[in-house]
Amino acid sequence: MLKRAKALFAVALTALVGASSVGQAAEVSTRQLNMPQGVTEVSQAAYDIHMLMMWVCVVIGAAVFGFMIYVMFAHRKSRGVKPANFHEHVGVELAWTIVPALILIVIAFPATNALLKVYDASEAEMDIKITGYQWKWQYEYLGEDVRFMSSLRTSQDEIYGREEKGEHYLREVDNPLVIPADTKVRFLLTGNDVIHSWWVPDLGVKKDALPGIFTEAWAKTSEVGVYVGECAELCGKDHAFMPIVVEVKPKEEFNAWLAEQKAAAAEYASTIGKAWSMDELMERGEQVYLTNCAGCHGVDGLGIPGVFPPMVGSEVTMGPIEKHIDVLVNGVQGTAMQAFAAQLSEVDIAAVVTYERNAWGNDVGDMAQPIDVLNHKNGQ
Incomplete structure (x- = not known):
């Protein structure tokens, strides 16, 4: 029996040594089993x-179970050891009270320092407002006049x-x-409809987005790259379809990107008064519909009987x-139809209204222009 045990041990040891030589595989396995290390101070x-x-x-665990195994082996009945008979031991009771208390006190110091770091969003160099919608995210760079929606790009055909x-x-x-690298960015999070949760593990950020309330988090990293997260709060039927993608760029590239966004916003403002053609509105409207409306009303516009019209x-x-136009701008109270005034631009609302009225055989023949949507918002 002893020889067999030694042989099995040798085989197991050989397998472990062979596996350890595959460095990359071992590293991947470790990452999969352990907590992600992340790329920010908070995640670290x-x-x-x-x-x-x-x-x-x-x-x-090793100390406790090691002592138990030793006691069971060294004081087993087969060796003629007789059990002691006592009801209490002051020294033992003091030990199992004082030692755990000391352990908790010792680990409280680094834990408190970590928590202080997590909640210290002061002295941020950039503020970004994040709003959760069913089922997308809106990002607004405060003080920069840049705001956009971030929606799932995976097609309905794939889903x-x-x-x-x-x-x-x-x-x-x-x-x-x-966001720029080497910059402390503060995130101000809120929700538009229900509770969402903005979670990006590599950034060490997980904060609830609560309607009517702002919570804050922050991130700073020198690691350029793309980091993916998701909504971590069950927020409705398409909860699984609102991922988060954060791209960290070098400061120079970020500044160039931000300048492009500002120029695009200025260009957009100049197109509100433009008279769009039917073809332009239909092409843009189809993309807006597939991104924002198809999840409820269906790609073919047939909806879900008894749920979505x-x-x-x-x-x-x-x-x-x-x-x-009013339904798109203000939503329908008491139903799942939410207001899109803050989510879609005047151009996108005009385009999707035109598309819905002239797709799937509706063929109404009329068009909505961005200026019509703007006038409706302004009560004109």
């Missing part, structure tokens, strides 16, 4: 505390199995959040265009 602090607590638990799923299935967006032949799409 969380990782350090995690590792400290784990090793404290390992040492305590419902009509075509093969892509490499970044449910992990891609049309407009990622872009169809767009084909409905009173809204076939009725007065002013009413159609």
